[in-house]
Each structure stands twice: as C-alpha cells, then as structure tokens.
Amino acid sequence: MLRLLLCLVTVISLTNCQVPPFMEECVNNAYPPPASHKVPTYVVNLDLPAAQRWTHVVKDKGPQIKNLLNEFKSFITDIFHGSQAIVDFIDKAGPLVDETLPQPFADEMRGIANVTGLKLGEIVFFNVFYEFFTVCTSIVAQDPTGKLYHVRNLDFGLFLGWDIKNNTWSVTELLRPMVIMVDFQKGGETVFKSINFAGYVGILTAIKPKLFTLTMNERFNKDGGYIGLLEWIAGQRTGQWMGFLTRNVMEKASSYLEAKVMLQNTEMLAPAYFILGGNATSGPFQQGCVITRAREYPVDVWDMESANGWYILETNYDHWEAPLFLDDRRTPAHHCMGNMTQQGVSIKGLYNVLSSRPVLNKLTTYSALMQVDSGHFEAWLQYCPEPCIPW
Known part of the structure; x- marks a missing residue:
C-alpha cells in the first residue's frame, strides 16, 4: 500500500499538477456505446x-x-x-x-x-506484466427475476508513462487496440469465452456459459507478485502464475463450486482478488463471491448474500478496509449501484455504472458485460472524456 501511495504522489509531482477535484457521477445514458468501440472476436482452437x-x-x-x-x-x-x-x-x-x-x-x-x-x-x-499493474472494478449483481450478471472495468497502465500534453497514460492508449474477445473452442464447440490483450495467454475476464463467470483484480500487498517472480527465476516454483491458474479454471472446472475451490486453494506467485459468479441465486446457494488471496492461502471468502444480498463489488482493496483516499472507486460505485437499485440490474444499467466517473477513469481500457444463463458476453473499449481523473 505504501508503494502505491508513493507512486501516486510521484505522478502528481512529475506532472506538476494537483489531483483533480473529486468528481462523482452516475450516468444513465451511456449504453449502447458507439459501434466503433466494440471489441473484435477471434476463435482460438484448443485442438491445434x-x-x-x-x-x-x-x-x-x-x-x-x-x-x-x-x-x-x-x-x-x-x-x-x-x-x-x-x-x-x-x-x-x-x-x-x-x-x-x-x-x-x-x-x-x-x-x-x-x-x-x-x-x-x-x-x-x-x-x-498483467500480474502487477491491473487496477479494476468488478461487480456481480442479481436482477429481480434471479438472473446473475457479472461486469468489470479493466484499468491498466498506472505509473506507465503519463502524457502531460494529452492527459493520458501512454500504455493504456497502446493497450486499447489490442483488446480482443476470444472464443476458446474444442471440437468446434465453445469451452469458454474471454477478453484478452492480444499476445497474453492467461485469463483476466471470462465466462463459461451456463456455469460461471470470473474476473481477477490485483491485490496490492507486501508479498507482491515481483517476489514470487524472483523466487520462480531462482528455482522455487511451488506457486502458479495467476493467469495460468485462471486459464486452467476456465478450461477444467465444471461448476461454480469447483472453480471456487481451485481459486481458493492453489498457491500462486502473486496475491489477487478473484471475483466469481455462478448460476444459482436462491438463499444459501446464491453464487457470487470475492476470494481475497495471499500467495499461499485464502485470506477471506466474501459471499454476495453477506455483502449486500443482490450484488457484490470489488476494486483493489480488502473489503473490510477503507480504500486508499486517492483511489476510492469503491464508494462512487456503491453509490451508483444504489441509485440504479436492483430493479435496474441489466446490461444497460450495469454498463452505466461502469461508465460513471471515477469508476471510469483515464486508465480504463475496456468494460466487459456477462450474463451467465444465456451466455451473453460483450465488451467495449472505454474512453474517459475530460474532465477525468487519471485513476
């Protein structure tokens, strides 16, 4: 956490600017986005x-x-x-x-x-690289009829080249043209679908139609992924790379509960938050959770029923702790979910939440929208018009 704070202060001083005044908004007309923002789809044949x-x-x-x-x-x-x-x-x-x-x-x-x-x-x-610099907002929400939706903003590029002239992060701008939807198939049939940056073989955002949905958010912690990477290079290889774990979960898990066990118990190189959605919505079988992970073990498993009842929301901070004051996307996101109410849970309503500043910010590369029962999956490139905060 101290490392993040120091980096934020450094960015502010290097850019010779002040943090913009806090801007909270809840938009209601962002969906549908322009067709030019739609993410292209590729098929990856796992039989090859x-x-x-x-x-x-x-x-x-x-x-x-x-x-x-x-x-x-x-x-x-x-x-x-x-x-x-x-x-x-x-x-x-x-x-x-x-x-x-x-x-x-x-x-x-x-x-x-x-x-x-x-x-x-x-x-x-x-x-x-994606194990260390992924700053995100993920939400699993249930509509009044019991359908579960899972959406996320993927923010990437923090501290990686602030362009003073254009008020943009250079890596974020370079990443947007690389965002693709991938249909992973075997025998001509879909196994799962994901949103990837071209060239990245792991999984950050994915759906296994009719079974479960998954997103990963980075967890800032003292046992950060760089330690695990150095240990791997030195020959200590007991943990899995996060992106390989999530890919294995999407390929091999046949249920929400099986995915949950794999994500809880597999030792990793880096801490993380796994946000998991399923297809059951009644009582104690309601399937939505945030798994807070240390490298070696689960720190906490937070279920949707105890979080709010109809939605669960994670950014990049332990849910029992206050977020960093310079990076509070959580409070505005909760505010917009409350304004929307459960009656508004839908692709449109949740995209509006993701498009509301500061949930939407200069780091946001894309928004993904998933509905598990139907297998609905769509993704859109995101741009934050001025005035917009850097993170």
Missing part, C-alpha cells in the same frame, strides 16, 4: 498444437504488441536512467523462464514469438 493456436491473432495484432513492448522498454530505461541492464535481463532470462513454464502455455508463447518475430523473453515479460 499449442504453438499454432494464436497465429491468426498475433498476425493481425503483431505491430501493436511491438509498439507496447517498445513503450515498456522505454519506460524501464527512463526510470533507471538509461540503463539497458533490465532490458537485457528480460531478453536473456525470458527464454530460460519459458522453459520452466507448464504446458501448453510455454509452447503458446513460443508460437507467438515466432509469428511476431519478437524475442521470446519479451513475450514472457509481456505475459508477466
């Missing part, structure tokens, strides 16, 4: 050899992946005063790390590197 599964995706998105990695490298060298040591380490250590990764993920990353012409180390680094 792992190295071939992403070929068509990264052929389309290769230039964007290269641009983003160049920005990452530029940011690193700027922070460390022009030193190439870290960039060289990424290039050299990445292939060695890839050799230690479980299949099919190692081969999928090798295939992406081969198609794009990028170094394998860069692709491995690209797939690690």
